[in-house]
Amino acid sequence: MIIVISGPSGVGKGTIARELIKRDKKVKLAITCTTRAKRKNEIDKRDYYFLSEEEFFDRIKRSEFAEYSVVHGKHYGVLKKSIEERLSDEKDILLQIDVQGAKKIKNQYGQALLIFIMPPSINDLLKRLNKRGTETPEEEEHRIKRAKEEIEERFFYDFVVVNNKIGRAVSKIFNIIRTEREKRLNACK
Numbered sequence: 143m144i145i146v147i148s149g150p151s152g153v154g155k156g157t158i159a160r161e162l163i164k165r166d167k168k169v170k171l172a173i174t175c176t177t178r179a180k181r182k183n184e185i186d187k188r189d190y191y192f193l194s195e196e197e198f199f200d201r202i203k204r205s206e207f208a209e210y211s212v213v214h215g216k217h218y219g220v221l222k223k224s225i226e227e228r229l230s231d232e233k234d235i236l237l238q239i240d241v242q243g244a245k246k247i248k249n250q251y252g253q254a255l256l257i258f259i260m261p262p263s264i265n266d267l268l269k270r271l272n273k274r275g276t277e278t279p280e281e282e283e284h285r286i287k288r289a290k291e292e293i294e295e296r297f298f299y300d301f302v303v304v305n306n307k308i309g310r311a312v313s314k315i316f317n318i319i320r321t322e323r324e325k326r327l328n329a330c331k
Contacts, residue, residue: 143234143326144225144251145169145319146244149259150289151214152270154305156189158259159238161312166319169234172224175201178216181276209239209246214285218243225251234323241295248298255322257315258299262306264289 149155163171175191177198186192193201198217201207210219220237228235237247237254247254261267267289271282296302301318305311 143319143323144229144237144247144254145234146237146239146247146254146256147259147315148239148241148244148256148292148299149305150261150267150292151285152267152274152289153259153261154270154308154311155238155259157308158305158312158315159236161308162236162315162319165312165316166234168323169236169319170228170231171236171238172220172228174238175207175210175219175221176216178214178218208250209243211240211242211246213240213242214281214288220247234319241292241298245298253326255301255319256299257301257303257318258296259311260293260296260302260304261289262304266306 147155147159159171163169173187173191175193175198177193177195180186180192184190195217198219201219202210206221206223207219208222208225210217218240220239220243225235237243239247244256248256261270264286268282268286271277271285277285303311303314
C-alpha cells in the first residue's frame with residue numbers, strides 16, 4: 143500500500159513519518175530527492191537525497207521520478223524506483239510529499255492512502271516555523287500563505303489529522319494505516 147502524508151511546512155510531517163516507521167515495521171519511508179539545502183540534524187540518504195539542480199534535472203530527463211514539483215522555490219521528487227522496490231518487497235511505502243505530489247501519486251497509483259496533517263491553527267504553525275529558525279521572516283510569510291492554500295486542498299485527502307500533540311497524531315495515523323491495511327487484505331479474500 144502507498145501511504146501519502148502531506149501538510150503545510152512546519153506541521154510535523156517528518157517527525158510523524160519517523161515515528162510511524164518506528165512503530166510499524168511494515169512501513170518503509172520513500173526518501174525524497176530535493177535541491178534545497180540540508181538543515182542541521184538532517185542526514186543525506188536518510189532524510190532526503192540532496193541533489194544539485196543539474197542532478198535533479200538529469201533525473202527528470204531520464205523519467206526517474208514518480209512525481210516531482212517545486213515547493214518554496216526548491217525541487218522535490220520521489221523516485222519510481224523507491225516506490226516499486228518497496229511494493230515488490232510487500233512493504234507499505236510512506237511518501238512525505240506536498241499536495242501537488244499527492245495528486246500525481248493518486249492518479250498514477252490509484253489505491254494510495256492520502257492523509258493530510260493539519261496544524262491546530264495558523265498561529266501554532268507560525269510558532270513552529272519560528273522555533274525551527276530556518277526561515278527568514280519573508281520566507282515564513284510565504285510559507286504561511288502557502289499553508290493556507292494547502293489547507294484548502296485537504297478535502298482531496300482520505301483522512302485529515304490535526305497535529306496538536308505529536309504522540310496523538312502518530313497514534314491516529316497508525317490506527318488509520320492499520321485499519322486500511324486490514325480493509326484491503328479483506329477485500330482481496
